[in-house]
Amino acid sequence: xxxxxxxxxxxxxxxxxxxxxxxxxxxxxxxxxxxxxxxxxxxxxxxxxxxxxxxxxxxxxxxxxxxxxxxxxxxxxxxxxxxxxxxxxxxxxxxxxxxxxxxxxxxxxxxxxxxxxxxxxxxxxxxxxxxxxxxxxxxxxxxxxxxxxxxxxxxxxxxxxxxxxxxxxxxxxxxxxxxxxxxxxxxxxxxxxxxxxxxxxxxxxxxxxxxxxxxxxxxxxxxxxxxxxxxxxxxxxxxxxxxxxxxxxxxxxxxxxxxxxxxxxxxxxxxxxxxxxxxxxxxxxxxxxxxxxxxxxxxxxxxxxxxxxxxxxxxxxxxxxxxxxxxxxxxxxxxxxxxxxxxxxxxxxxxxxxxxxxxxxxxxxxxxxxx
Amino acid sequence: xxxxxxxxxxxxxxxxxxxxxxxxxxxxxxxxxxxxxxxxxxxxxxxxxxxxxxxxxxxxxxxxxxxxxxxxxxxxxxxxxxxxxxxxxxxxxxxxxxxxxxxxxxxxxxxxxxxxxxxxxxxxxxxxxxxxxxxxxxxxxxxxxxxxxxxxxxxxxxxxxxxxxxxxxxxxxxxxxxxxxxxxxxxxxxxxxxxxxxxxxxxxxxxxxxxxxxxxxxxxxxxxxxxxxxxxxxxxxxxxxxxxxxxxxxxxxxxxxxxxxxxxxxxxxxxxxxxxxxxxxxxxxxxxxxxxxxxxxxxxxxxxxxxxxxxxxxxxxx
Numbered sequence: 001x002x003x004x005x006x007x008x009x010x011x012x013x014x015x016x017x018x019x020x021x022x023x024x025x026x027x028x029x030x031x032x033x034x035x036x037x038x039x040x041x042x043x044x045x046x047x048x049x050x051x052x053x054x055x056x057x058x059x060x061x062x063x064x065x066x067x068x069x070x071x072x073x074x075x076x077x078x079x080x081x082x083x084x085x086x087x088x089x090x091x092x093x094x095x096x097x098x099x100x101x102x103x104x105x106x107x108x109x110x111x112x113x114x115x116x117x118x119x120x121x122x123x124x125x126x127x128x129x130x131x132x133x134x135x136x137x138x139x140x141x142x143x144x145x146x147x148x149x150x151x152x153x154x155x156x157x158x159x160x161x162x163x164x165x166x167x168x169x170x171x172x173x174x175x176x177x178x179x180x181x182x183x184x185x186x187x188x189x190x191x192x193x194x195x196x197x198x199x200x201x202x203x204x205x206x207x208x209x210x211x212x213x214x215x216x217x218x219x220x221x222x223x224x225x226x227x228x229x230x231x232x233x234x235x236x237x238x239x240x241x242x243x244x245x246x247x248x249x250x251x252x253x254x255x256x257x258x259x260x261x262x263x264x265x266x267x268x269x270x271x272x273x274x275x276x277x278x279x280x281x282x283x284x285x286x287x288x289x290x291x292x293x294x295x296x297x298x299x300x301x302x303x304x305x306x307x308x309x310x311x312x313x314x315x316x317x318x319x320x321x322x323x324x325x326x327x328x329x330x331x332x333x334x335x336x337x338x339x340x341x342x343x344x345x346x347x348x349x350x351x352x353x354x355x356x357x358x359x360x361x362x363x364x365x366x367x368x369x370x371x
Numbered sequence: 372x373x374x375x376x377x378x379x380x381x382x383x384x385x386x387x388x389x390x391x392x393x394x395x396x397x398x399x400x401x402x403x404x405x406x407x408x409x410x411x412x413x414x415x416x417x418x419x420x421x422x423x424x425x426x427x428x429x430x431x432x433x434x435x436x437x438x439x440x441x442x443x444x445x446x447x448x449x450x451x452x453x454x455x456x457x458x459x460x461x462x463x464x465x466x467x468x469x470x471x472x473x474x475x476x477x478x479x480x481x482x483x484x485x486x487x488x489x490x491x492x493x494x495x496x497x498x499x500x501x502x503x504x505x506x507x508x509x510x511x512x513x514x515x516x517x518x519x520x521x522x523x524x525x526x527x528x529x530x531x532x533x534x535x536x537x538x539x540x541x542x543x544x545x546x547x548x549x550x551x552x553x554x555x556x557x558x559x560x561x562x563x564x565x566x567x568x569x570x571x572x573x574x575x576x577x578x579x580x581x582x583x584x585x586x587x588x589x590x591x592x593x594x595x596x597x598x599x600x601x602x603x604x605x606x607x608x609x610x611x612x613x614x615x616x617x618x619x620x621x622x623x624x625x626x627x628x629x630x631x632x633x634x635x636x637x638x639x640x641x642x643x644x645x646x647x648x649x650x651x652x653x654x655x656x657x658x659x660x661x662x663x664x665x666x667x668x669x670x671x672x673x674x675x676x677x678x679x680x681x682x683x684x685x686x687x688x689x
Contacts, residue, residue, distance in 0.1 A: 044516050192520050203406075
């Protein structure tokens with residue numbers, strides 16, 4: 001597969017992420033002094049893992065990798081990392097630890113894993129690198145605080161084109177003008193996805209054309225949901241809206257939240273907004289009934305009622321509406337952090353006051369807040 | 372032992388796969404080179420996702436295909452330890468035969484927990500030389516982005532009646548069935564493009580030994596006839612409650628249909644009624660409520676009668 005064949009073997013071949021790379025090199029040079037681990041974060045397919053390997057190759061380092069496909073509970077980590085981390089360079093080759101996809105650590109199966117890492121790390125005689133998609137994941141807070149943070153950004157369209165063209169040149173494949181740009185655009189900064197797409201349409205061919213692009217499906221991105229929402233708000237029939245929902249790749253519950261967050265952006269008359277929320281609220285009841293009893297027969301009614309938002313308007317609004325990402329999804333991840341902090345506070349108080357966290361919540365907090 | 376037709380008539384070669392030409396064309400090229408990328412098949416039920424995955428395995432490995440394929444249904448085994456044990460163990464052993472890699476088919480991959488998907492991503496990459504993944508799902512938005520980024524994504528289109536007809540023809544010829552034109556139409560109406568349903572329904576009809584007619588299909592499928600339901604609804608809308616109720620009783624007690632199945636057909640017929648969209652909204656809500664009450668144990672006759680009476684009210688203003 002091309003993604004492996006053309007993975008950079010050396011930093012000389014690693015053309016992107018200039019800032020991130022610079023920061024990383026600086027971190028590495030300072031490592032002996034401050035022993036800080038580092039966390040490389042960024043969206044999928046921008047070269048995080050690949051960079052670490054290219055770097056290690058240049059410096060002749062041995063990479064010891066642990067990723068989400070390995071168990072990472074406290075015991076396993078201690079066994080694999082414990083001795084190795086504190087060992088110096090007996091084998092002659094220096095080591096670097098790569099804890100890949102740290103955001104993929106499982107709360108249940110990898111119990112105690114993060115805490116163990118925090119215990120082991122200060123004693124490390126070798127540099128440790130973490131990677132993650134989302135550095136702001138609440139469960140990574142403790143790791144984040146002790147790490148040097150290095151961001152890897154989405155790859156720009158031009159840079160992406162350069163890489164793709166190089167591959168085609170090496171494979172001896174010609175291309176029609178515009179194809180490469182299309183592949184780069186549709187992958188939105190994800191270079192791995194782009195190289196995969198390129199391989200699918202180009203392998204075994206002499207020349208690729210725009211028409212070849214029809215064969216590859218879109219990776220799910222936010223873009224298409226906007227079209228679905230637009231149809232729901234602009235069509236005049238339930239059927240039309242339902243068709244849009246059925247052919248969308250988002251599941252109906254997600255679409256429910258998208259509609260919820262945009263009714264008031266599209267509709268202007270109070271009675272329209274009221275009507276739309278009324279049918280959406282009914283759809284929500286069916287959502288709950290499905291979830292409670294796993295009664296999937298009721299899904300059609302939920303979908304139809306979401307679709308019914310379409311006919312709550314008197315006339316179609318001939319305007320451009322900028323549809324918003326549902327803040328419900330954002331709120332959920334934000335409050336997760338708050339809830340965690342809250343829990344921490346409660347636990348501390350519970351210890352001090354010799355009772356359960358529940359008692360703290362119901363009997364102490366209301367008064368403590370006043371004091 | 373009885374052979375299940377859905378299995379017997381599952382396409383065995385790429386040329387037998389119905390519709391999905393855009394996917395098949397690419398897959399053919401992969402198979403010819405004996406090299407496939409990781410793939411993500413997304414699309415509605417019964418459109419051939421699993422079938423195509425199995426066909427690929429057959430074409431690649433010939434009669435040894437079973438040894439080189441791990442088929443997992445993710446909705447049965449959806450946890451992280453399955454991915455870390457079963458899948459990883461299979462992924463890291465070598466393939467048998469002249470194709471250098473094995474195939475892991477993860478059916479209903481959208482049922483995998485997010486954590487299990489996280490665990491999957493590096494397995495896909497690290498054992499790429501000896502293992503390729505085919506993930507099948509209904510909604511690709513349920514698959515995390517890092518995995519999508521590692522896969523070639525193919526969208527399966529819903530099948531039209533024409534495609535389903537082609538499939539019916541295959542089975543009818545293969546089994547020498549006696550079927551009427553309206554029997555075929557009835558099967559198309561009930562199956563709604565799901566080929567698995569087509570095969571099961573045909574087999575159930577054939578077992579009776581009778582000529583397959585519309586009447587037989589609807590009675591075997593235990594489904595309400597569209598024109599019966601439409602007549603009932605129109606009577607209710609016209610205010611003729613007694614006639615509507617007669618029809619209901621006929622379906623419930625003479626034809627022996629379940630309440631839920633009648634309600635399901637009522638729901639389908641709403642869109643064929645000549646009423647304003649706003650009334651349809653009310654009808655949808657009322658019908659859903661009725662189905663919910665029946666599944667909760669309410670009596671079908673009373674619940675549907677109440678629905679018919681409500682429909683009568685809605686029709687009054689016409």
